[in-house]
Amino acid sequence: MSPLASRLLVLLCLALPLYGVEKVKNRGYRKEPDVDKCTGNDAEKPNCTRHSSDEGRSPCQSSMYGSCMQGPAGTSGRDGNPGANGIPGTPGIPGRDGLKGEKGECVSEIFEEPWRPNYKQCAWNALNYGIDLGKVADCTFTKLRSDSALRVLFSGSLRLKCKNACCQRWYFTFNGAECTGPLPVESIIYLDQGSPELNSTINIHRTSSVEGLCEGVKAGLVDVAVWVGTCADYPRGDASTGWNSVSRIIIEELPK
Known part of the structure; x- marks a missing residue:
């Protein structure tokens, strides 16, 4: 066997054990999600729930952890300024005359005692x-x-x-x-x-x-x-x- 072939065989024997160790490590490791895909207001995305294991992470870093829970409601905003007066509406149709009322009674006010004969x-x-x-x-x-x-x-x-x-x-x-x-x-x-x-x-x-x-x-x-x-x-x-x-x-x- 030539000297070159002997060297390649030695390197191969050294590399095989290292590959096996690296493969075993990768079996128990979960790949981190792409942060750019679930950031900012992604808490509103469906199936995006934050778990206790996500402490220290962004509110939503991985769909593998489930969906993020919605936080408490914020403080209500203030009323806005009144709007400007609108354009006046067009005049309505004139109403019809009502029914004629009953004849009233004639009542005279008496401010002094009635005349006695x-x-x-x-x-x-x-x-x-x-x-x-x-x-x-x-x-x-x-x-x-x-x-x-x-x-x-x-x-x-x-x-x-x-x-x-x-x-x-x-x-x-x-x-x-x-x-x-x-x-x-x-x-x-x-x-x-x-x-x-x-x-x-x-x-x-x-x-x-x-x-x-x-x-x-x-x-x-x-x-x-x-x-x-x-x-x-x-x-x-x-x-x-x-x-x-x-x-x-x-x-x-x-x-x-």
């Missing part, structure tokens, strides 16, 4: 009062309010006679004064053509009335009276009031 009547049977000047009859009345009006009425037989033209006047007074709100309450009888003598046959008694409203009379006790007197610029005649019949004064308080 207040009236009085004084009456005489056959008064037969023959004076020509002075008070004929009177009747007292209690007026409840100052802002009200008094309606007065005298009803009875009146008569006037004279030789020449004459005039007599019957009128009301309130506490001794004639009405000024707005004017006196009165009635007259005028006789132009008389008889030659006062006891002539022209002697007519007729039931007549004196009536009107008077304002401005204060509240309280009011003396309402009927008087007889003369007319302006005319002489008086022979007057008679309440002959052979009933005479009456009626007083009523009215709201303004």
